[in-house]
Amino acid sequence: MPKRDYLDDPNAPAPNSLVVAVGAVVRNADGAILLIKRGDNGLWALPGGAQDLGESTTDAVVREVREETGLQGRVAGLVGIYSNPGHVIAYDDGEVRQEFSVVFRVDAMGGEVRPSTESVNVEWVTPDRVPDLDIHPSMRLRIEHGLADLPTPYLC
Amino acid sequence: MPKRDYLDDPNAPAPNSLVVAVGAVVRNADGAILLIKRGDNGLWALPGGAQDLGESTTDAVVREVREETGLQGRVAGLVGIYSNPGHVIAYDDGEVRQEFSVVFRVDAMGGEVRPSTESVNVEWVTPDRVPDLDIHPSMRLRIEHGLADLPTPYLC
Numbered sequence: 001m002p003k004r005d006y007l008d009d010p011n012a013p014a015p016n017s018l019v020v021a022v023g024a025v026v027r028n029a030d031g032a033i034l035l036i037k038r039g040d041n042g043l044w045a046l047p048g049g050a051q052d053l054g055e056s057t058t059d060a061v062v063r064e065v066r067e068e069t070g071l072q073g074r075v076a077g078l079v080g081i082y083s084n085p086g087h088v089i090a091y092d093d094g095e096v097r098q099e100f101s102v103v104f105r106v107d108a109m110g111g112e113v114r115p116s117t118e119s120v121n122v123e124w125v126t127p128d129r130v131p132d133l134d135i136h137p138s139m140r141l142r143i144e145h146g147l148a149d150l151p152t153p154y155l156c
Numbered sequence: 157m158p159k160r161d162y163l164d165d166p167n168a169p170a171p172n173s174l175v176v177a178v179g180a181v182v183r184n185a186d187g188a189i190l191l192i193k194r195g196d197n198g199l200w201a202l203p204g205g206a207q208d209l210g211e212s213t214t215d216a217v218v219r220e221v222r223e224e225t226g227l228q229g230r231v232a233g234l235v236g237i238y239s240n241p242g243h244v245i246a247y248d249d250g251e252v253r254q255e256f257s258v259v260f261r262v263d264a265m266g267g268e269v270r271p272s273t274e275s276v277n278v279e280w281v282t283p284d285r286v287p288d289l290d291i292h293p294s295m296r297l298r299i300e301h302g303l304a305d306l307p308t309p310y311l312c
Contacts, residue, residue: 015209018176020239020256053171053254056312057239078234078309081258083176083213098209100176102237104311153234153309155260156212 007137008086015088015098022061023048023103025079025146026071032126033147034108035133036068036119044133046103046142047119061104069122070114073106079146080154087138103142163293164242171244171254178217179204179259179295181235181302182227188282189303190264191289192224192275200289202259202298203275217260225278226270229262235302236310243294259298 006012023046026034035044047068051060058075065073080103087099113122125133127147135143145154162168179202182190191200203224207216214231221229236259243255269278281289283303291299301310 018207018209020174020176051174051239051256053174054241056241057237057256058311059241075311078237078311081213081234081237083207085210085212085215100207100213155214155231155234 003090003092005136006088006090012086012088013090013096015085015096017095017097018100019097020051020057021048021101022051022057022064023101023142024061024065024073024106025103025143026065026069026073026106026108027146028108028124030126032124033130033143034069034071034113035123035125035143037121039118039120042134043139044135045139046146048101048103049118057102058104061106065106066111068116068119070116071108071111074109075104076107077105078153079103079105079142079150081156082138082142082154083156084138099138101142103146105146159246159248161292162244162246168242168244169246169252171241171252173251173253174256175253176207176213177204177257178207178213178220179257179298180217180221180229180262181259181299182221182225182229182262182264183302184264184280186282188280189286189299190225190227190269191279191281191299193277195274195276198290199295200291201295202302204257204259205274213258214260217262221262222267224272224275227264227267230265231260232263233261234309235259235261235298235306237312238294238298238310239312240294255294257298259302261302
């Protein structure tokens, strides 16, 4: 479980870890975006998580969508690569992880939306509701890019 | 130094590491592509290497281009994300690293091409010469995508 999130904070500890994480922008026919309420910190977020050894990055995002939301997905494109070195997450075991996340556009192909142990709530959220939800700034940036449908992937 | 490269080999060892690496497709006005001959294995490759802690992924590719070729670059786009779990590299110290590489299109903005300790040769290579060079298949795929100028990033 994350101990603390630091964003552009001069007092942040130095990172000692870089992990490939993935996120999914899934939208329905009405333009709503699929968000989860995370079990670990209570914040709303895109479905996603760390890539496992033995799978590709696209396999990882399809697996995370299935595990966290119940939906079967198919990768449809890339929203961006997020690697701001000013965003680090400190964990209880001493790991200080620097942000690295690949966010894909994923089409929902089937399945039924349901929560999981990692996602206590899973909802289709209309874009007008997004500003009112409790969302970490680094995640809000990704959601805004997903809703904006950028012409080229965001790269940093 | 890599001990051995395995590609879709049923006898490959199981991976125990995933490291963010970057590569650069840099082309000149004549359409030639910038390739280096690696000091560690003698193969031709795109300039690139592992992302360091404290830098973004785009910072990393600009740094690697400068270190390995002498050129100052600017990120212009994304060629693809390469994460074939069937490609692993075993090292002498027991690390078995699974492929994970982000390949960017990089514009050369200045500087003079020169070799380095990691790149014993640095050359602008015309596309017709690429098939004759000794290049690992996973790297050849990236070079071909860079030369083909794919309409959307390659994702796996």
